Amino acid sequence: MHQNAGGKVGTLNKADVLIVGGGATGLALALALRKLSCGGLDVMLCDPALGSKTQGPRSTALAQGPWNMLDALGIASGLACLAQPISRMEIGEWRPGDPLGANLTFGGSVGGRPVGYMVFLRDLEAALHKACAEAGVRMVCEPVLSLTIHESSAFATLRDSAWRSRLVVGADGGKSVVATTFDSAPREWSYDRRALVVTISHEHDHDGVATQYFMEDGPLAVLPMSGRRSSIVWTARPETCSRLAGSPEALLDTLREILIPRLGQIVIDEQPATFPLGFRMASRFAAHRVALAGDAAHRVHPLAGQGLNLGLRDVAVLAEVVVDQAVEGLDFGSADTLRRYDEHRRFDVLSSGLAFDLLHRVFGARSAPAGALRRLGLQITDRTSALKRLLEAEASGVTGASPRLFR
Numbered sequence: 401m402h403q404n405a406g407g408k409v410g411t412l413n414k415a416d417v418l419i420v421g422g423g424a425t426g427l428a429l430a431l432a433l434r435k436l437s438c439g440g441l442d443v444m445l446c447d448p449a450l451g452s453k454t455q456g457p458r459s460t461a462l463a464q465g466p467w468n469m470l471d472a473l474g475i476a477s478g479l480a481c482l483a484q485p486i487s488r489m490e491i492g493e494w495r496p497g498d499p500l501g502a503n504l505t506f507g508g509s510v511g512g513r514p515v516g517y518m519v520f521l522r523d524l525e526a527a528l529h530k531a532c533a534e535a536g537v538r539m540v541c542e543p544v545l546s547l548t549i550h551e552s553s554a555f556a557t558l559r560d561s562a563w564r565s566r567l568v569v570g571a572d573g574g575k576s577v578v579a580t581t582f583d584s585a586p587r588e589w590s591y592d593r594r595a596l597v598v599t600i601s602h603e604h605d606h607d608g609v610a611t612q613y614f615m616e617d618g619p620l621a622v623l624p625m626s627g628r629r630s631s632i633v634w635t636a637r638p639e640t641c642s643r644l645a646g647s648p649e650a651l652l653d654t655l656r657e658i659l660i661p662r663l664g665q666i667v668i669d670e671q672p673a674t675f676p677l678g679f680r681m682a683s684r685f686a687a688h689r690v691a692l693a694g695d696a697a698h699r700v701h702p703l704a705g706q707g708l709n710l711g712l713r714d715v716a717v718l719a720e721v722v723v724d725q726a727v728e729g730l731d732f733g734s735a736d737t738l739r740r741y742d743e744h745r746r747f748d749v750l751s752s753g754l755a756f757d758l759l760h761r762v763f764g765a766r767s768a769p770a771g772a773l774r775r776l777g778l779q780i781t782d783r784t785s786a787l788k789r790l791l792e793a794e795a796s797g798v799t800g801a802s803p804r805l806f807r
């Protein structure tokens with residue numbers, strides 16, 4: 401028995417694993433735990449927004465490794481008709497009258513497969529949600545309000561129910577209740593930038609090319625979506641973002657100047673949205689009976705399009721560690737088990753997050769010497785085939801230390 405937030409007495413429900421948060425990270429983890437344990441683990445997921453995120457322009461690039469995991473979990477084939485393979489990546493400075501100016505080009509495929517795929521986040525989450533329901537994940541539309549950790553169990557109070565589990569995973573995003581409950585010393589700072597995101601339709605084919613233009617105000621990514629559509633992600637000063645988001649005509653005029661030479665006439669498909677940008681890294685990704693995954697553990701600059709890819713790598717590692725213990729009948733929520741996850745992921749994520757932070761500082765710098773250095777760096781990288789191959793392999797997410805689900 402337990403007392404809920406309104407003071408009512410109710411039943412204490414039980415699950416093996418309670419996942420807090422049903423974004424792409426939480427849903428993918430729930431599915432991976434059910435599938436890898438062949439239904440042996442009883443997985444419960446809670447999120448007040450479950451199933452309601454059917455709108456919104458947010459897109460995401462998925463590297464080959466995470467895509468392999470979606471394939472292993474049985475959803476890549478259904479998602480393929482909504483996804484756009486990335487055939488090539490081009491990076492360069494944009495200057496008026498010199499619209500292309502690509503200084504660095506990635507040749508497209510690693511081991512004969514695309515570097516990655518573009519999907520709308522809403523399509524990915526819908527596919528994961530459906531697969532979770534089919535795989536027997538229990539789901540409720542309620543927020544977690546509080547957590548307490550005891551030696552043998554974690555106890556969670558939701559809005560209308562209470563749960564006891566061997567392990568609770570916080571996948572509840574950048575403002576995670578779970579993270580704030582057990583990690584009091586995260587590293588965090590905000591960038592004086594926002595991301596403006598909008599979907600456009602255009603006259604010419606994009607041929608699967610993803611382009612990153614370095615504009616005076618910050619990087620502008622033009623990401624190929626299925627059909628003759630592209631997702632624009634522009635990292636700019638807050639005042640630029642709110643001016644353009646509030647005036648579709650001004651936004652269209654600006655985008656036309658940049659994109660018409662490549663994509664022909666363009667129209668804006670849906671209302672643009674803007675997002676604050678920040679860096680946040682939990683001081684530990686796990687403790688006895690608790691783990692963090694995805695944005696709850698780390699929030700990184702979106703310049704390299706890797707935030708969710710890191711979160712899905714958390715999923716692959718955590719699912720592997722937990723299920724390996726569970727099938728042996730061992731305690732999968734103990735500090736000893738979860739230390740393996742923490743050690744595997746924390747350094748990797750921290751080094752990636754700091755690398756993206758550095759990229760933001762170099763590519764966000766507006767001075768002429770910084771611009772010259774940037775161009776030189778891109779040109780050197782473009783001409784150094786070993787370095788390019790390494791960057792391509794890293795971007796694909798299938799390098800040597802990949803978790804099993806990524807291969």
Ligand SMILES: Cc1cc2nc3c(=O)[nH]c(=O)nc-3n(C[C@H](O)[C@H](O)[C@H](O)COP(=O)(O)OP(=O)(O)OC[C@H]3O[C@@H](n4cnc5c(N)ncnc54)[C@H](O)[C@@H]3O)c2cc1C
Binds near residue numbers: 426577710
């Ligand atoms: C502009 C932009 C572009 C990006 N582009 C890319 C890209 O190209 N590639 C890439 O890999 N990454 C990209 N990212 C990052 C990526 O979008 C995020 O890393 C990813 O969406 C995080 O997923 P998540 O499931 O961890 O968190 P979220 O998507 O934030 O989901 C958290 C969930 O938890 C729920 N929740 C919150 N509080 C509670 C509570 N108390 N109880 C229960 N549930 C709760 C929320 O309702 C939500 O559904 C981008 C980010 C931005 C801002």
